[in-house]
Amino acid sequence: MTIARASSLNNLLKYSLASISDNEGSYPVHAAAMFGRTRIIDELVKKCPNYYELVDDKGRTFLHIAVQHEKETVDRHICQNDKFAMLLNSTDSHGNIPLHVAVKYGYPRIVCLLLGTSVDTCICTIIEQLCCIHEILIIDR
Numbered sequence: 001m002t003i004a005r006a007s008s009l010n011n012l013l014k015y016s017l018a019s020i021s022d023n024e025g026s027y028p029v030h031a032a033a034m035f036g037r038t039r040i041i042d043e044l045v046k047k048c049p050n051y052y053e054l055v056d057d058k059g060r061t062f063l064h065i066a067v068q069h070e071k072e073t074v075d076r077h078i079c080q081n082d083k084f085a086m087l088l089n090s091t092d093s094h095g096n097i098p099l100h101v102a103v104k105y106g107y108p109r110i111v112c113l114l115l116g117t118s119v120d121t122c123i124c125t126i127i128e129q130l131c132c133i134h135e136i137l138i139i140d141r
Contacts, residue, residue, distance in 0.1 A: 018048040025057030026065075033062035036071040045083075052086050059093035067101045067110055075110050079117045088119045097123050 018028055029051055032040040041062065045051045055061055063084070066074035075098075078084040089097050099119050102110040115121070 018044045019050075019054065025055070027054045027056070027062075029054055029062045030056055030060075030065045033066040033071060033074050034069050036066075036069075036073050038074055038077040041074065041077070052084075052090065055090075055092070059091070061087050061090050061092075061098075063087040063090070063098045064092055064096070064101055067098045067107070067114075068105060070105070070107055070110065072110060072113070075113055079113055085118060088114065088117050089123060091123065095123075 020027070027044075027048075029041055029044045029048070032044060048054065052061065056065075060068075063075070063078050066078070078087060087098070091097055096104075097119065099111065099114045099121070100123075102114060
């Protein structure tokens with residue numbers, strides 16, 4: 001096998017492993033975020049260009065996971081890097097963006113960090129939307 005061919009095979013294997021999920025739908029990039037490993041996140045993103053599509057079975061991106069586990073180094077790394085901008089407003093299966101998660105868990109430093117980005121503060125969760133609809137129905141009676 002030639003060196004070029006071995007390198008291509010190695011890259012294919014690395015890409016394949018980066019895009020395999022566990023029984024909860026989590027990918028290696030989720031685990032890296034959970035443990036605060038920014039360098040590993042960067043390496044996985046290189047191997048898996050569609051990283052922003054890798055969501056667990058609850059629809060969470062690795063930014064949702066980093067916020068939930070209060071990994072401020074990962075949150076800061078993502079917020080300061082334009083290639084991760086699409087993660088800021090990504091919603092999980094309940095309509096939560098990472099900012100909602102930070103508020104829910106009471107992480108004011110992460111809330112401030114996210115508010116300093118292009119995060120859309122007008123995105124409502126599904127629960128908030130249902131509450132608004134419920135309030136409208138009550139007022140309408």
